Amino acid sequence: MIDSATRTTATRTAATSRAANVRRRGRNGAPALLIAPFFVLFTATMLVPIGYAVYLSLFTERRSGLGFGEPETVLTGLANYGRALTDPAYRDGYLTIAQYCLLYIPVMIGLSLAVALLLDSVLARAKRFLQLALFLPHAVPGIIAALVWTYLYTPGISPVLDALNSAGAQLDVLGHPLPAVVNMAVWEWTGYNMIIFFAALQAVPREVLEAAVVDGAGALRTAFSIKIPLIKASIVMVGLFTVIGSLQLFTEPMILRGASPGVTSTWTPNMYAYTAAFERNDYGLAAAASVLLALAAALLSFIVTRATRARSERRTEAAR
């Protein structure tokens, strides 16, 4: 781990210094040929679908009177966006996501950070085993994780609930879909992000930590005043990807829906778009809902990267 962490940092510097001398000039045939497959596919599966979705979102299909005859496609401008934004069901989807983020992000990031910090202090062999064990949920498809947890939430099937029940504690998980979904996501992502934090912690210079110890800082003090501030970039990056992932929440509530009546068919924005397309056959509305969701994600990542870049620039200036 230490090895790979330092190597990547080293390669970054090697990459920039090499840029100065070994680059080839001219002979554009080879680079074009090597880059073309990616960009052709990138265009076909990302740019064109987004463009087409924007285009579709400007039209609405209208059926005459009784719904017989050919439906008519009418240019309605931004009307679909208006319909999505004024639909309380769509707005509630974002409310669900906001509540989900408020619960999920602090718990997941806190837990993975705590485990990464604790892992530093155990024996090397235990370290390897724990990293692998905690990473395993990432190897489990989201739908299967959701299925297993849904079974574990179901009274009668779940050994955990049965054990709690016989201890006198009644836990109605299926009646509370939000924490139920949060728990699924925490289980799936804690280990993955823990590895990222752990790798970043390995890159913290030993001298800094030793200096802190010499100055009499305890373990908790070192963690909060030195380690965590030094890996802030990793924490922000994980936070950003987590928010973008959260906006797309779909699989887990879809599975939970079968067992928990609290999850409606429009519980999250993505479920709303799915329902609009496949249950209401309203492609214009579905396209508008998807475009708005992508815009929200883009806006969010723009704000986060902007904010962190501004802060780190301020810091380098202060250091000068």
Place this chain on the structure above:
Amino acid sequence: MSTHTKQQRPWSLSKGAVNGALVLVTVYTLLPLGWLLTASAKNTPDLVGGNPLTLGNVHLGRNLHDLATADGGIYWRWYLNSLLYAGGGALLCAFICVCAGYAFEVYRFRGKEQLFGLVLVGVLVPTTALALPMYLLASKVGIVNTFWAVFIPSLVFPFGVYLSRIFVAGYVPGEVLEAARMDGAGELRTFWSIGLRMVTPGFVTVFLFQFTAIWNNFFLPLVMLSNTELFPVSLGLYSWNAQTHSFPDFYPLVVTGSLLAVLPLVVAFVALQRHWKAGLTAGSVK
């Protein structure tokens, strides 16, 4: 070395508390997998009744047999499909990513940084939000409900291009490429027999990440496919799970099928530990 530093650190948390917390987290992590393992050996009444697994009540063989024969053995068809989507897709995708990453790292050309910026924007595009637009486009083009509708989108992995560029920078020394050119090797020949070979560890990492992503993908096949013959395992299990309410006999099928669907990834991750750690590390130290 570790004992040395440990003595220097005045731990304010006791060793016992640290170990206890880690054990707790590990139990939480492994519990659902352990349940899956034991549940897949239970028959329907034991599973639905929540009875503990006893030695006299192991039905794993029976469940596997049921799984293999249900709906005319369609589970194996799904499994094969998943292997094809994930294996073939990730292999081709890793190659495409390494090609692009190599070009970005080794050559200088006009608009390079703008193009790379576009790749980085692609990393942030929410893939699930993209699935529906892709469906709308695919239905316009007329490839909905075909193999290609799921296969083609899985070839695109912007983060893989980013990773590949970093790996090429780390594994392929410029001097080696220069020497190959001196010896008269063409650009593509140099890439094929030197660049690609030296960046193999990076190739494996990108392959592993994308294999996982495709194997685990659910939303894209859900919107694209309606023909059960084309389903990947994830979608097949979803369709079976939807029937468990009316037909409880589907429960053991879903549970045993889930266990088998998890196995290849667990094996891959245990066997290729070095590679996914390298990928995660490269991603975090930006």
